[in-house]
Amino acid sequence: MIQPQVISVSDLTKMIKQQLEQPMFSYLAVEGEISNFKHHTSGHMYFTLKDERSRIKAVMFRSRNAGLNFKPKDGDTVIVVGSIGVYEPNGEYQIYLEQMLPQGVGALHIKFEELKKRLAEEGLFAQERKKPLPYLPRRIGIITSPTGAAVRDCISVIRRRYPSMDILIIPAIVQGDEGPRSITAALEIAAAQNLDIIILTRGGGSxxxxxxxxxxxxxxxxxxxxxxxxxxxxxxxDFTIADFAADLRAPTPSAAAEIAVPDYEQLVDAVEQLTSRLSSGLKKLINEKRQAVEYLTHRRVFLQPEERINREHQKLDELSAKISTLISHRLSMTKQNFVNLADKLDSLSPLAVLGRGYAVCQKLDQSLVTDPRQVAVGEQVMVKLRTGQIRCLVEKGESHDG
Known part of the structure; x- marks a missing residue:
């Protein structure tokens, strides 16, 4: 027989605690009857939640129960939302509460939370989907009951803040089974109108x-x-799913009207202030430009413009003289260089050699004769002189080798 491992009570309690910390035991909604209720001086609430067959201890700490809108007591049937945990010193499992609601309200609240979570995960409430409100709307639509206090409050606030604002009332049933269908139909009607903002509103209630x-x-x-x-x-x-889906949530109908339209008197004051600032700025700018013009008109260049022109003419004459001098000098140097190059070229010219008494001997085919052995006795040759040429007959040839 396999011997079981021996563990301590603390180890066993920790093992049970670890199992109860799994997701399946988190955020549970449990319905039951309160008994042994105790609101401790620390602010924490301790009680037993039971039905006809079982019971479980429950704890709701002060930070969680501060927002309760009812006072729990023995015998109340409630719906609690929380997570299962273990109180290790006693080895007891209990439910740690996040929320507690009376039986009827609790069921609706759970339904509310489930829908809110599902639509949020879908992205229906995402901030990037929100449309910005126009700063100065021209036409406001109000969807509400035409006989309720909400419509009167909205109209009163809008007329006070912006008397000339165009208002379109779109009647809707805002309570009961027909409410959702009536509200969605009103939204479709409003979407087809030339509206800048829609206020969806009603007064308070359960x-x-x-x-x-x-x-x-x-x-x-x-x-x-x-x-x-x-x-x-x-x-x-009061918070509703409509608040999360809307582009902006207002706490009351009157606040919605306050948000929708600006205060006309404040707008007038702002325009007057801007007009005054613009006027002052323009006057200052005109004065600055006038002073600049006066300063320029009193400068010597404007009082005696011909003086500046004459100085510029003088500079132009001086520059012209310098340019003429430079051109003449450059031409003289170029001419001298040309003469020097011509002299060098002339000294290297064959004509200059011929001018010193030398001659060039060529055959009749224009080939140059540099050796007597290139011609035969009796052959005619041409002898080029400085000023012409002569045709000669070869009678004898002598060679001076070495």
Missing amino acids: IEELWSFNDESVARAIAACPIPVISGVGHET
Whole structure:
């Protein structure tokens, strides 16, 4: 029989802990009833989560439970979201909570988180898909209930900030089963209008009342809309899927209107300031240019322009004289060089040799005779002299060798 390896209780607990740290035990949503609830003075919450067959200890630290919008108590049925872990000193496994929601709200919240995660992974909320808002829109579209407080708040803010702004109200059902279909249809209508910005809005309410804005079809319609969309749904603490899909989220309907249009009075003040700065800048520039012109007109070159011209004429005359002198000198040197070269050429010319009494003897075929043996007695030859030539008959030839 194989003997099992002996380990300590601590080692066993660590092994169990390692197994429970696997992904399958992370971010679980569990429904159960609270019992033995204790809100410790440290701010941490400790209780048991149970159903009719089992129970598990639960811990929600102060940093996590600070945002709860209800007070848990024994007997409450809740949905908790968290991860399984082991408390090693007691060797107990328990669930460490990230979120806790009442039963009805909890189911919707989980559905909300699942859709939000899926659309985010798809890239529907990516920042690079967001369209920039125009600084000065000409026409605003508002999609909301025509009878709710949100539309009145938006119109009031827009009229206060920019009285002449053109506003188009596009009615939609913003609550109940018909809400998603009505909102997507309104977005399609708005996309076909000549709008610069769309405000998608409604007043506050419970998560159930705002659920139309957590519909996937609404999120996709917002993302596909060619016109920038501002979402202003509920109160500041309310978040919907539409907020993440929109190009910009505003915490309230009034804030959405504030963001959509600039303040007319501020624009007027800004234009007046810019006009004043431009006027001052132009006056300063004109004065600077006028002073520059006055300075130039009082310079001697402008008061007596002929003086400058005369000086330049004088320089031109001096340059002309120098050029003439240089040309004459250069011609004289060139002429002298030519004479010297001519003398050298003349001294080397055969005519000069002939002029000293020498002669050149050639046969009748123009070949040069340099040896008496090149001709025969009785042969005619031509003798070239300096000023002409004579034809001679050879009577005798004598050679002087050596």
